[in-house]
Amino acid sequence: MSLRFLVATVLLAVAPAIGGWWAWKGQGPLRQEATVLVRKGANLNQVADQLERDGVIRSASLFKLWARARKLQLIRGEYTFNPRASLSDVAGKLRRAEIHYTAVSIPEGAHAWSVQKRLKGFVPEEVFWTLWKSPRLAKTAGFEQAESLEGLVAPATYKLHHAMEPEEVMLMLVEAFRDQIRPKLEGGVLPPYETLILASLVEKETKLPEEQPKVAGVYKKRLDIGMRLQCDPTSLYARWLSGDLRFTAPLPGDIRRVHPFNTYTTAGLPPTPIAVPSASALEAAKAPEMGRDLYFVATGRGGHSFAPSLKDHNRNVGTYRKEIARQRRIARG
Structure with a gap:
């Protein structure tokens, strides 16, 4: 057997392995960071086709072969992929359920319009106002008689992703209220x-x-x-x-x-x-x-003055107005 024939034989034997390794570990086609949503009820074929369609992977067929061999269990969520992510990187992120979350804070003092603005990327405005009046969600919060969810949201930072359903997002907020705030309202x-x-x-x-x-x-x-x-x-x-x-x-x-x-x-x-x-x-x-106090008014310096009578209150109002006038004079120079 000549040396040339031996080398050719070895190359033919290892070429499929090298090609397979490169298809699995080589750089993918993605040119810039991309986000793919795995929504509720999505199956393997749909996700694989979406990954190929969005330019995250080159071959949906190869991905399906791997996923079926590994018995991949898709976890609903929002997945972010880096540029040139290999098929191995993409598959691993899905297998480990490395979901991308967005932190959304609902602060103390927030009212309905503020909450809606903070959630606008996750709950469409019209859907928000419908859910805001939901008797079922109010009941979940612990006050089925409530006309709206105003006040029935726990102030906190919530981890959300864009594959969540709008009602699921709102439910998270009222469940936090039910668990953290509702018990504290007893005994007053x-x-x-x-x-x-x-x-x-x-x-x-x-x-x-x-x-x-x-x-x-x-x-x-x-x-x-x-x-x-x-x-x-x-x-x-x-x-x-x-x-x-x-x-x-x-x-x-x-x-x-x-x-x-x-x-x-x-x-x-x-x-x-x-x-x-x-x-x-x-x-x-x-x-x-x-x-004894029945009245209060701002001091103009960050606090309030309290009074038991309207006469005393009116005097405090006069003091407040003088303070505001003084501050305006200083501001004018």
Whole structure:
């Protein structure tokens, strides 16, 4: 046997192996990072064809052969692939279920419109507002009587991916509320849902934990004597529900608007919370600091002045206006 014939024979024997290795480990066709969604119910053939169609892999057929040999179990999710990812890289990422998540934060004080904006990449706007009124989701949160999910969302950072269904995303938020917040509402001076509503008013009035029990005390005392709460943030919430989405300070028209959520024109608590309350606001609403005070107004320096009488309150309002005027003079130079 000549040397030339021997070499040719060896090359013929190893060529398929080399070709197979290169098809498996060699650089793939992807030129830039790509994301592929494996949605609920997607099968192997659909995913393989999608990978080839999106230019992630060269051969859907080869991928299917490997996946069937390995009995690949597809896990629904969002997968991100790097440029030139090999077929081995792509297959390994799917096998290990290396799902790409996006962190979405729902902060304390967020209201419906803020939550919708933060979730817009995962829940279409029209779907969001439909789900926001879902009795089933409200029941899951622990308050089946709630008109909406306002306040029934736990403030947290959620890990989401784009293969999730919109209702699944919303369910995650209300389940977090049910598990983390709902039990903390028991044992207060008001029933649990009213405690949540009061806490949301306190949250929107002041961020200072040391002031929140005092604010809650003023509102609780007003409730006890039948006095209107006159909470500025509720007049803004009524404005937004009326279709005016200007996010500005209350205007005289807002204060005068007759609306179930405007506590200047309607007695008692609003029908639902007006935001996501913080833990400190919840504690304040459960145990308000009850004293003589019936009024409070901003100081203009970050806090509030409290007063037991309208006369004292009007004096505090005058002090606040002088402080704002002083700050404007300084700003003008």
